[in-house]
Amino acid sequence: MTSLLLEHALVDGVVSDDVLVEIEDGRLSVVRPGADSGTRVPGLTVPGLANCHSHAFHRALRGHTQAERGSFWTWRDQMYGVADRLDPDSYKVLATAVFKEMVATGITSVGEFHYLHHQPGGRPYDDPNAMGHALLAAADEAGIRIRLLDACYLSAGFGDGGMLPPEGVQLRYSDGDAEAWAERVAELPVDRTGVALHSVRAVPREQLPTVVSAGAGRPLHVHLSEQVLENEACLAAHGITPTRLLAEAGALGPMTSAVHATHLTDGDTGLLGRSRSFACFCPTTERDLADGIGPSVALARAGSRLTLGSDSHAVIDLFEEMRAVEMHERLVTMQRGHWSAAELLTAATADGHASLGFDDVGRIAVGQRADLVTLDLESPRTAGAGTSCESVVFAAASPDVRRVVVDGRLVYDGDAGAVGRALAEAIEAVS
């Protein structure tokens, strides 16, 4: 058993002082504010953060995709270039470094939205899940909890006479049809795997239910309406929006996360909310890719719970993601106070982990997994900013994370230099 005395800690939505936590078998067995025993941990401790939408290999693009003008679609071409060069060994090394970066920023669970399944040209590896297994092993090595969201990707988009076949690097993504995808995914460990529909562009309408069935009882994630073009093509092909297409296929529900959910009709928002689907926003990616600003407030009012992801890893900093949800609303409405700091912290913690199927993570409470992230309150950013939820969300940033515990185990002690060196080596190897 470990006993820690947290100088300040976020408990039940407010910051308390001198919080004793006892950890047994990776879980919190005691949480008591106003205590005076235990090994003192200075700073402000918050629950582990959940990064609900990650494509680990996109990290290799940071700093390299900004040179040109252009759109989401030109960015995608560059991303495909990196995808083309990875194999299970190099991907394991790269993903380990990226997951280490996440841990160093206070992320304790990651939803890895994974679609790079097969060899160049599309032939499966000897182990058809070699790439997925590389990601699971990378998470183990970095000490992060993972939900591998294995994505079904069968088509390259809506064509005039039906769905377009995958081509080029997309051949690595495709299992041919949803049945074959489901057979492969059945070989992955259930407790660490969920399912994903890449998007309505990538899975023909009639095959959507197969994916939904295969994922029953587990998290189902899907890119939804990130781009206006996707909406237009779906409407042209089927006469309904992507959200309604998913709803009719039974893909919405309390285990589903709609990722981005940027360009929605009021009807879409209602469908997502009433089905209690999560809405996973990735604000730093959405601004980098010029996607637009999704209706986070309307989705929450309709019944969806907000979660957050760093997606393309242009930035890995969930503090910035939390802030950005509110800041983007402010920019376009010219009003403050759409999301409270406490609500944004819930999105980044309890609701985020829940959307990954981890219901016992994300709160500092008895019975929860012991995921503890401690922030320095005397950094140039946080000094003088107080010890409230507001100081966490609106003053802190990823470099203020000094100590990270996952399942009771210390996985980061502040050595950011080691994380940087691992990233530099791994990215060099695939560049």
Next chain:
Amino acid sequence: MTSLLLEHALVDGVVSDDVLVEIEDGRLSVVRPGADSGTRVPGLTVPGLANCHSHAFHRALRGHTQAERGSFWTWRDQMYGVADRLDPDSYKVLATAVFKEMVATGITSVGEFHYLHHQPGGRPYDDPNAMGHALLAAADEAGIRIRLLDACYLSAGFGDGGMLPPEGVQLRYSDGDAEAWAERVAELPVDRTGVALHSVRAVPREQLPTVVSAGAGRPLHVHLSEQVLENEACLAAHGITPTRLLAEAGALGPMTSAVHATHLTDGDTGLLGRSRSFACFCPTTERDLADGIGPSVALARAGSRLTLGSDSHAVIDLFEEMRAVEMHERLVTMQRGHWSAAELLTAATADGHASLGFDDVGRIAVGQRADLVTLDLESPRTAGAGTSCESVVFAAASPDVRRVVVDGRLVYDGDAGAVGRALAEAIEAVS
């Protein structure tokens, strides 16, 4: 003479390797890429950054102003509370810590927009410039170059029958009339001081020319059209926009910086551009205060040069300010590539310093002041992101600054902890 061999350095808008710089009397006397002598400085060195719009004391509000819903105007009430508590001694300590935070983030020149002149109630201090002198002394202690922009603030806004008199803490801001303001400002050192019109709300129309004359040949800064309400009140009072009001008073020109310039008509943009006025954007403040997104691209096309400021210090990170100009445009246009990384770096360096009246700062070139900011290229943020302008603007963040030289003198060596402790003490003292 000092000889440094910069591993990578931004010279003439591109990153070169192995750049020898020699420093004599605080200036660069040699700049030679591809060299092999000198004391090696690892990392990527960029010119010193210019923070063109600062209200140092706002730093005390970070983390404390987010708890309520509300608008710019409710935020302003909280800001006035801190203003009410400061005196020359406590302000010197606070500003020293804030300027140290700036230095630690790579800022080598600051434009301190200063309006907290007098004692509570409005009586001048024995030294009528005691507060201004406190700011100059704070800059010296922190090792930052300062342009003290002494602001004329005479009225509380547009009223039905003329301008409203200052009240409450605003009494500390007012010199009574522009003549008295000018007499006071004449006692400040010309080489470190510029002038400011707080806004068209705060200086009656007929007194604007007095401020303009007093500042002739020196930088003149003015808050312009940050809020829609200001525009409406100005139109109601005078039948013209704030920009046109300034133009008619002779306040626009190549030594003028229009701060914010958010809500402009096409006519306003043309007036600012044709007069070659600078447009100083403060994106992290503008999003925090829900101001809206100004027309940076249109202003640049019209002839204005962009500069940047951290203003309210919700964040002090000019890398984030650079990025945010582009990101905000992306969010509302759904296109990438409005501002190149090189253009944003020019805004944050050469053009920024120029807007503060420092024409010989902001480039790594022979004859320039030796302001050198070195970034760690193996941090969790920068690792693998390359050595281009894009990696500086789109991957780096303030914690990546490891070494800062101003006028050839090392003023920051990476000890962020000392900066944080100074801030914590100084803010505690005024809270």
